[in-house]
Amino acid sequence: MFLKKAVLALQALVMGAMLGGHALAGPVVNSGHVESELVAQEAGIAPGGTIYVALRQKIAPGWHTYWRNPGDAGEPTKITWTLPEGWSAGDMVWPTPVKTRLGPLLDYAYKGEVLIPVPITAAANAQPGTTLSLTADVFYLVCEQVCIPEQAKLSLLLPVVAGTPAPDPKWGAVIGKVLADAPKPAGLKAVFKLEGQALKLAVTGGPLKGADMAGAYFFPYSSKVIEHAAEQAIERGAEGLTLTLKPGYDFVGGGTPPAELVGVLATKAGAWEVTATAGEALAGASGLGPPPAEAAPGGALAGGLAGALLFAFLGGLILNLMPCVFPVLSMKAASLAGHAHEAPKARLQGLAFLLGVVATFLALAGALLAVRAGGAAVGWGFQLQSPLVIAGLALLMLLVALNMSGIFEIGTSVQGVGAGASAKGGVGGAFFTGALAVVVAAPCTAPFMAGALGYALTQPPVIALGVFLALALGFAAPFVAVTFIPGALKLLPRPGGWMDVLKKGLAFPMYGAALWLVWVFAQQTGPMALGQILAAGILAAFGAWLYGLAQARRAAGRGWALTSGAGVLAVVLALGLAGAAAVAAKPPATTAAAEASTPSGPGLTAEAWSPEKVQALQAEGRLILVDFTAAWCVTCQVNEKVALSGPKVAEAFKAQNAVLLKADWTNRDPVIAKALADFGRVGVPLYLVYPKNGGEPVILPQLLTEGMVIEAIEKAGS
Amino acid sequence: MSITRRLVAAALPLAAFVPAVAHARPAPDFTAIDADGKTRSLSEFRGKTVVLEWTNEGCPYVRKHYSGNMQGLQQAARADGVVWLTIASSAPGKQGHFADGAAAKAWMNARGAKPTALLLDADNKVATLYKAKTTPHMFVIDKTGAVVYEGAIDDKPTNKVEDIQGSKNLVAAALGDLKAGRKVATPFVTPYGCSVKYKDA
Numbered sequence: 001m002f003l004k005k006a007v008l009a010l011q012a013l014v015m016g017a018m019l020g021g022h023a024l025a026g027p028v029v030n031s032g033h034v035e036s037e038l039v040a041q042e043a044g045i046a047p048g049g050t051i052y053v054a055l056r057q058k059i060a061p062g063w064h065t066y067w068r069n070p071g072d073a074g075e076p077t078k079i080t081w082t083l084p085e086g087w088s089a090g091d092m093v094w095p096t097p098v099k100t101r102l103g104p105l106l107d108y109a110y111k112g113e114v115l116i117p118v119p120i121t122a123a124a125n126a127q128p129g130t131t132l133s134l135t136a137d138v139f140y141l142v143c144e145q146v147c148i149p150e151q152a153k154l155s156l157l158l159p160v161v162a163g164t165p166a167p168d169p170k171w172g173a174v175i176g177k178v179l180a181d182a183p184k185p186a187g188l189k190a191v192f193k194l195e196g197q198a199l200k201l202a203v204t205g206g207p208l209k210g211a212d213m214a215g216a217y218f219f220p221y222s223s224k225v226i227e228h229a230a231e232q233a234i235e236r237g238a239e240g241l242t243l244t245l246k247p248g249y250d251f252v253g254g255g256t257p258p259a260e261l262v263g264v265l266a267t268k269a270g271a272w273e274v275t276a277t278a279g280e281a282l283a284g285a286s287g288l289g290p291p292p293a294e295a296a297p298g299g300a301l302a303g304g305l306a307g308a309l310l311f312a313f314l315g316g317l318i319l320n321l322m323p324c325v326f327p328v329l330s331m332k333a334a335s336l337a338g339h340a341h342e343a344p345k346a347r348l349q350g351l352a353f354l355l356g357v358v359a360t361f362l363a364l365a366g367a368l369l370a371v372r373a374g375g376a377a378v379g380w381g382f383q384l385q386s387p388l389v390i391a392g393l394a395l396l397m398l399l400v401a402l403n404m405s406g407i408f409e410i411g412t413s414v415q416g417v418g419a420g421a422s423a424k425g426g427v428g429g430a431f432f433t434g435a436l437a438v439v440v441a442a443p444c445t446a447p448f449m450a451g452a453l454g455y456a457l458t459q460p461p462v463i464a465l466g467v468f469l470a471l472a473l474g475f476a477a478p479f480v481a482v483t484f485i486p487g488a489l490k491l492l493p494r495p496g497g498w499m500d501v502l503k504k505g506l507a508f509p510m511y512g513a514a515l516w517l518v519w520v521f522a523q524q525t526g527p528m529a530l531g532q533i534l535a536a537g538i539l540a541a542f543g544a545w546l547y548g549l550a551q552a553r554r555a556a557g558r559g560w561a562l563t564s565g566a567g568v569l570a571v572v573l574a575l576g577l578a579g580a581a582a583v584a585a586k587p588p589a590t591t592a593a594a595e596a597s598t599p600s601g602p603g604l605t606a607e608a609w610s611p612e613k614v615q616a617l618q619a620e621g622r623l624i625l626v627d628f629t630a631a632w633c634v635t636c637q638v639n640e641k642v643a644l645s646g647p648k649v650a651e652a653f654k655a656q657n658a659v660l661l662k663a664d665w666t667n668r669d670p671v672i673a674k675a676l677a678d679f680g681r682v683g684v685p686l687y688l689v690y691p692k693n694g695g696e697p698v699i700l701p702q703l704l705t706e707g708m709v710i711e712a713i714e715k716a717g718s
Numbered sequence: 719m720s721i722t723r724r725l726v727a728a729a730l731p732l733a734a735f736v737p738a739v740a741h742a743r744p745a746p747d748f749t750a751i752d753a754d755g756k757t758r759s760l761s762e763f764r765g766k767t768v769v770l771e772w773t774n775e776g777c778p779y780v781r782k783h784y785s786g787n788m789q790g791l792q793q794a795a796r797a798d799g800v801v802w803l804t805i806a807s808s809a810p811g812k813q814g815h816f817a818d819g820a821a822a823k824a825w826m827n828a829r830g831a832k833p834t835a836l837l838l839d840a841d842n843k844v845a846t847l848y849k850a851k852t853t854p855h856m857f858v859i860d861k862t863g864a865v866v867y868e869g870a871i872d873d874k875p876t877n878k879v880e881d882i883q884g885s886k887n888l889v890a891a892a893l894g895d896l897k898a899g900r901k902v903a904t905p906f907v908t909p910y911g912c913s914v915k916y917k918d919a
Contacts, residue, residue, distance in 0.1 A: 141778075145812060
């Protein structure tokens with residue numbers, strides 16, 4: 001055994017000697033925090049030939065040196081060559097750097113070991129058989145907490161050989177890999193476009209197709225084109241990706257916008273040199289949303305698909321209890337009670353309700369997926385970000401409430417008025433109830449749904465739809481169960497006069513729902529449009545009354561067509577007016593500014609959220625609670641009233657010098673959508689507590705209590 | 719209100735379209751304690767040209783310029799009526815942090831530094847407000863309170879004293895432009911140096 005080992009070792013030694021002996025490397029110079037040497041890829045150089053000689057640096061743990069664009073501070077490593085007559089050195093080949101965050105600053109750096117190859121070309125008249133000395137004066141800034149300029153005078157003895165030189169036995173492969181990994185142009189198409197305070201960089205092409213885009217980042221060569229420390233939001237596309245950069249001095253500070261944006265696009269699949277020109281976004285560079293969150297805290301869903309389906313079903317169940325569903329629940333109760341003692345009819349209604357819920361959920365999910373595929377950063381509840389939808393829903397709620405109040409009837413033939421809903425009308429009504437319940441319930445992303453939906457939207461459409469289906473089934477389950485379990489229906493009282501009273505009483509939560517939607521609408525559009533939608537409401541109510549009058553006249557055998565027509569016309573006009581108001585009203589541009597000083601309650605003032613604001617406050621060591629909210633999200637409103645506006649919470653905030661930031665998603669906002677995605681969420685509410693003196697945020701539950709908030713604040717402050 | 723004043727007032731928004739004005743951004747006001755323990759604010763110097771200089775006495779780039787270059791600039795600027803505020807933003811425990819005004823004054827005396835005031839910004843408030851990135855990081859604020867120059871002190875981004883010779887001092891150039899009533903020719907050059915030692919860095 002020992003003999004065998006010894007023979008092998010001897011063989012290796014002989015082989016090494018035959019290959020040209022020792023590795024080509026110069027003496028190592030230790031300048032304090034960096035050990036430097038020159039190493040060669042080949043064991044020699046041919047006359048007139050070019051080989052790579054690399055500066056190899058071993059940087060002390062915790063310290064870093066700098067890339068060609070050092071970022072916000074620092075200085076790139078420099079090499080000054082002293083070469084024999086007629087020899088030349090080309091440009092340094094910079095490997096992809098790493099991001100080094102220093103409070104609010106971001107540097108582009110190297111850590112650990114780095115090799116920077118440089119092409120060296122020998123003079124054509126170099127004599128084979130001679131050995132020449134290359135000298136490099138290397139200057140570098142090496143920083144940890146403090147920065148120290150260091151330098152090293154390095155040398156390498158390089159033999160001139162006839163013919164193609166052999167690779168260096170030790171460094172040949174190493175330098176070969178560095179060169180292979182170094183960012184190079186790869187025929188990628190790239191364009192940039194300045195959109196207000198966002199610089200969109202769209203890149204498409206071969207290696208990007210289907211690549212893992214998580215953590216993709218653009219390192220610019222120029223230090224003046226972007227704000228280095230700003231987040232780069234990633235939007236995937238079928239052919240590539242779009243990064244949203246924060247433009248720097250050259251774009252927004254008064255400098256001259258460059259003709260080209262050049263730098264390195266680094267992804268998990270590799271890094272490439274990208275040269276972007278000004279232009280319109282490329283096809284296939286967006287549309288697939290942000291990459292799946294990487295192990296986002298709280299966003300990681302144990303059990304994958306099965307877990308997501310289960311959570312979606314539970315979420316759907318819980319959705320029945322959410323405040324936004326209550327008015328619709330009341331409708332369900334009313335219609336269910338109407339068939340309490342006719343089991344087959346009740347079952348039919350249950351199935352119709354189920355169908356309505358499932359169809360609407362899938363339609364909404366399909367629309368959501370389609371819109372996201374179209375490139376818009378939207379999340380669940382997106383339908384309520386459109387004032388047009390809100391206006392329509394508000395009028396719909398009003399009409400439903402008027403119907404429940406008995407102003408007019410739906411789904412009954414005129415002869416049937418007062419004779420109770422026919423089976424046919426009941427089925428249609430149940431389907432409609434299911435559809436309406438979903439539309440209104442959607443913004444109440446119940447606690448169990450958040451993770452499941454976040455998971456769903458990062459999956460292929462089929463799986464996403466599966467999750468939504470589970471959600472729909474969970475949502476419809478209690479109602480359907482009641483209609484199918486024989487004993488359950490018996491528990492309900494016999495139909496009678498009380499039903500009409502119940503129905504009319506339950507109309508009031510519906511009026512409340514209509515009012516709430518009008519309030520949301522006002523948040524989205526402003527006072528002018530508010531006036532218009534109120535007028536539309538009156539008009540719709542008048543129309544409904546006329547229609548009801550016509551029904552009564554027809555029942556009494558009198559002329560009804562004119563009144564009925566006028567009623568329908570009034571309702572149509574009301575819808576038109578509301579629609580016009582919604583379309584004409586632009587989202588108030590001042591929302592964010594106005595929001596900044598909106599007090600959330602006595603003594604506690606919320607400031608407007610932005611990623612930069614969080615960074616700046618963290619830099620100050622402040623404790624931060626971020627409230628991701630929207631006017632149309634009832635859970636959010638309830639939490640704000642119940643848990644975030646009391647004097648005790650304000651006191652706790654004051655004691656910890658904490659800041660409340662509010663990210664208002666009432667209107668569409670890609671930055672907020674991206675932030676939600678970072679935590680594996682696609683909807684509000686989301687509550688984050690950033691601890692004092694920096695660090696990762698803690699996610700609070702979606703249903704808050706005052707005690708919970710105070711506890712979280714105190715914990716984060718200790 | 720006279721008709722001329724009304725006209726001027728009406729035309730004010732148009733000023734935003736004049737390129738020279740469009741580039742200047744208002745210098746945010748701040749207050750800080752100086753080395754003498756006095757509270758100073760930017761607004762008290764309204765009507766004067768102000769230079770802000772971010773410093774960190776341990777930083778090699780700062781030391782490069784405190785070989786005489788920075789002191790010379792300070793003296794020349796103040797002789798022209800310019801206010802010079804040196805700001806030390808290193809957080810406690812970080813390089814360049816001054817424990818108190820006395821420590822800061824001892825450093826100023828040792829170096830012969832002659833700013834109008836040295837401001838202690840250990841809580842990074844002023845640095846955060848100005849997004850100060852490096853030491854040195856220079857700002858020139860004109861008499862109307864607009865930032866007319868921001869960035870590097872000169873065009874040789876190194877820490878070698880010998881590079882000062884033959885470099886173009888961008889702060890001196892901006893002050894020269896202001897004095898001559900010209901638009902500042904170079905309003906921005908990427909700042910270079912050590913990172914400002916923020917407290918969470």
